Amino acid sequence: MNEIEPVVAEGAHSSSSGAEGAQTSPRIAEGAQAWPRADHSTEPACGRAPMGLLAELTYRCPLQCPYCSNPLEMDKPSTELSTAEWQRVFKEAAELGILQLHLSGGEPTARKDLEELVKTASQSGMYTNLITAGVLLTKDRLKALQDAGLDHLQLSIQDVDEANAEKISAYKGGLAKKRELCGWMHALGMPLTVNAPIHRANIENLPAIVEFAVAMGANRLEVAHVQYYAWALKNRAALMPTREQMMKTVEIVDAAKEKYKGIMVFDFVVPDYYASRPKPCMGGWGRGSMNITPSGRVLPCHAAESIPGLEFDNVRNKSLSDIWLTGQAFEKYRGTSWMKEPCRSCDRREIDWGGCRCQAMMMTGDPTNVDPACGLSPRHAEFVALATAESHVTTPPPFVYRRLGGTVG
Amino acid sequence: MTTPTPRTRAIAVAEAKPALPRHIKLRHDAGRGRWIILAPERVFEPDDTAVEVLKLCDGERTVHDIAAQLAKDYNAPIMEIEGDIVQMVQDLADKGVLRL
Numbered sequence: 001m002n003e004i005e006p007v008v009a010e011g012a013h014s015s016s017s018g019a020e021g022a023q024t025s026p027r028i029a030e031g032a033q034a035w036p037r038a039d040h041s042t043e044p045a046c047g048r049a050p051m052g053l054l055a056e057l058t059y060r061c062p063l064q065c066p067y068c069s070n071p072l073e074m075d076k077p078s079t080e081l082s083t084a085e086w087q088r089v090f091k092e093a094a095e096l097g098i099l100q101l102h103l104s105g106g107e108p109t110a111r112k113d114l115e116e117l118v119k120t121a122s123q124s125g126m127y128t129n130l131i132t133a134g135v136l137l138t139k140d141r142l143k144a145l146q147d148a149g150l151d152h153l154q155l156s157i158q159d160v161d162e163a164n165a166e167k168i169s170a171y172k173g174g175l176a177k178k179r180e181l182c183g184w185m186h187a188l189g190m191p192l193t194v195n196a197p198i199h200r201a202n203i204e205n206l207p208a209i210v211e212f213a214v215a216m217g218a219n220r221l222e223v224a225h226v227q228y229y230a231w232a233l234k235n236r237a238a239l240m241p242t243r244e245q246m247m248k249t250v251e252i253v254d255a256a257k258e259k260y261k262g263i264m265v266f267d268f269v270v271p272d273y274y275a276s277r278p279k280p281c282m283g284g285w286g287r288g289s290m291n292i293t294p295s296g297r298v299l300p301c302h303a304a305e306s307i308p309g310l311e312f313d314n315v316r317n318k319s320l321s322d323i324w325l326t327g328q329a330f331e332k333y334r335g336t337s338w339m340k341e342p343c344r345s346c347d348r349r350e351i352d353w354g355g356c357r358c359q360a361m362m363m364t365g366d367p368t369n370v371d372p373a374c375g376l377s378p379r380h381a382e383f384v385a386l387a388t389a390e391s392h393v394t395t396p397p398p399f400v401y402r403r404l405g406g407t408v409g
Numbered sequence: 410m411t412t413p414t415p416r417t418r419a420i421a422v423a424e425a426k427p428a429l430p431r432h433i434k435l436r437h438d439a440g441r442g443r444w445i446i447l448a449p450e451r452v453f454e455p456d457d458t459a460v461e462v463l464k465l466c467d468g469e470r471t472v473h474d475i476a477a478q479l480a481k482d483y484n485a486p487i488m489e490i491e492g493d494i495v496q497m498v499q500d501l502a503d504k505g506v507l508r509l
Contacts, residue, residue: 049440051452097440099452127434127447151432152449191432193449214416219505220449262418262503267450 049097050324052289053126054104054302057086057117059294059404061107063133064170065158066399067197067232067239069302070106074404079295083113085316087120089292092320094124104131106294109141115148122149129154131195134181135174142184153185154193154222159202160212168201170401182216193220198249199232199239200396206249210256214264223253224269229303229358231402238399242391243274272373273387277348278355279373285357286330298323300330303358307367333357333367340368342376419509421472421499423491427507428468435463448506462494466507472498 059074081089093101101121108114109132121128129152130145145153155178158165162175185192194213198206206223213221225246226232226239241249253268260266272279282289282301291299296315304310310329313322324330332338336349343354354360355371363372363379370376372383421427429435434447435455444460446453455463461482465475476491483490501507 097438099438099445099447100450102450125436129449151434151447154449189431191430191449222450262420263416265503265505 050288050290051098052100052102053093053098054102054289054291055086055089056104056106056291056293056302057108057111057114059106060110061105061133061402061404062110062135062171063107063158063174064401064403065168065197065231066235066401067199067226068402069227069230069232070402071230071303071305072234074106075293075295077294077404080111081294081296081315083116085296086113086117089296089315089320090117090121090126091124092315094121094126096321096324098126100129101126102129102131107133107136109134109136115141115144118145118150119148122151127151132156133169133174133178135171135177137181137184139184142181142190143188146188146190150190152191152193154195155181156195156197157209157212158197159205160208161202161205164202164205168399179216182218186217191220192216192218193222194218195222195224197224197226198241199226200241200245200391201239203241203245203249206252210252210260214260218264220265220267221256222267222269223249224267225249225271227269227271228273229306231400233362234400235397237390237393238396240273240387240391241271243388245391246271246274271387272355272359272371273384275373276375277373278352278359278371280352281356281359281371284334284350284353285332286324286334287353290324290330298327298329300333301358304329306358307361338368340370342374343370346376419502421495421502421509423471423473423476423495425472425498425509426468426470427466427472427475427498427502427509429463429466429506430508433506435460446506448504453504453506458493459497462497466498 056070058077058080059070060077090101103114103117108130111117118128118130128150130150131154134155157178158168158174160175165175166172182192194216196209202209209223210221225241228236228240232239250270253266257266286300291302292315293299297312298315298320299305299312305312310332312329313327315323336344336353339349339354343349352374355373357367359373360369360371361367363383372379374380377383419425432449436445436447438445444455446455446463461479462475465478470478472494473491476487476494479485480487480490498507498509502509
């Protein structure tokens with residue numbers, strides 16, 4: 001229907017690289033290579049070593065968004081990895097082949113040592129991306145992060161309607177702080193991505209969100225329909241848009257892509273409840289990226305702890321490369337050998353990798369089943385009906401806000 | 410409080426002087442034996458010729474200069490090369506990988 005690219009897992013598509021045909025032709029004069037009359041466009045890269053690492057530096061966060069991807073039971077601040085531990089992990093990550101480091105949380109700027117961590121990561125050669133709500137940053141700190149080598153900043157917004165943003169995040173005055181931050185970013189010449197999680201409570205403001213990103217000087221806008229795991233799953237009935245609303249966002253984003261071509265790059269993540277094929281979750285389990293929790297557990301994806309029977313190694317006890325190559329949690333659903341029907345014989349098995357294991361677990365109680373987002377799943381109709389029913393409730397339930405210390409009641 | 414930025418699409422022409430913005434990195438990935446472009450939330454794998462072009466995108470050379478250089482190196486007609494490069498540069502500028 002339109003180009004939709006995964007945001008989390010870089011290089012998620014197994015692509016044929018554009019390199020073939022670029023070799024020396026025997027007929028070409030000595031010392032010269034053939035000029036291939038070919039499309040020199042670039043292709044997303046992929047490889048067997050991991051390319052991306054999401055480092056959740058802390059679960060502390062001043063915001064309480066009800067769609068947070070952090071787990072319901074969060075690591076306590078006292079268990080967080082130390083500065084030296086993260087620095088060692090980042091060096092190991094770069095050696096392992098990680099190219100992109102996403103510094104996330106919680107709110108990563110709640111770590112007072114963030115500048116030191118960025119510096120180490122940057123010196124190790126990784127591309128450093130800070131994923132932040134922006135409300136704790138000062139101009140001086142932003143400058144210090146730039147000096148430390150920060151390559152890029154991704155700023156989340158809850159809405160461009162101030163009162164609604166405050167209701168969603170349970171945080172006062174956030175939008176004004178974000179605007180101020182964008183001004184500093186601009187003054188420092190730093191590249192900005194605006195990330196807007198989209199759900200029932202802000203979906204009608206999408207056109208205004210696009211204009212906000214343009215006005216803030218963003219280079220990129222991620223229009224990311226909420227993915228229903230963790231807190232978002234708990235709040236699904238309050239957040240799920242209708243299929244019609246979702247389809248409208250496709251139109252809005254398509255039109256905006258055209259209007260802002262060459263000005264702002266778009267990423268668009270759709271909710272898989274209304275899809276007929278599952279997303280290639282994480283670009284395939286244990287295939288291109290990994291997550292590290294604040295206390296050092298290494299996960300194939302941020303929701304992996306919802307799957308029973310997986311053993312998660314900790315960077316405090318093992319090297320990152322050991323964990324990636326031989327860790328039980330990574331080996332368990334890597335590749336295709338774990339698959340059952342209809343995945344096993346499906347010709348898309350190395351395209352979507354059977355979808356999402358966590359969602360299969362959640363819906364069917366067995367993570368080796370096909371993702372219910374897939375039209376081939378016997379549970380697919382039920383899955384779609386769930387979203388349809390929840391999204392049409394006239395008065396959605398109140399938000400259960402994300403709070404450290406787990407869910408109460 | 411809004412930040413005025415140039416909000417027009419850059420169009421690749423022979424006189425354009427393409428360069429990689431500071432936050433886009435062309436790097437050799439030794440572990441995988443290939444060149445890569447690191448961009449926000451993206452990794453691109455340019456083919457061999459794209460790498461040759463990108464190495465010359467220094468903000469001083471024009472597309473025409475780059476084509477002339479490669480026409481010499483590859484012993485190929487400059488017109489053909491220039492057309493290819495204009496197309497490639499436009500594509501990468503639209504992806505935010507090059508500024509013109």
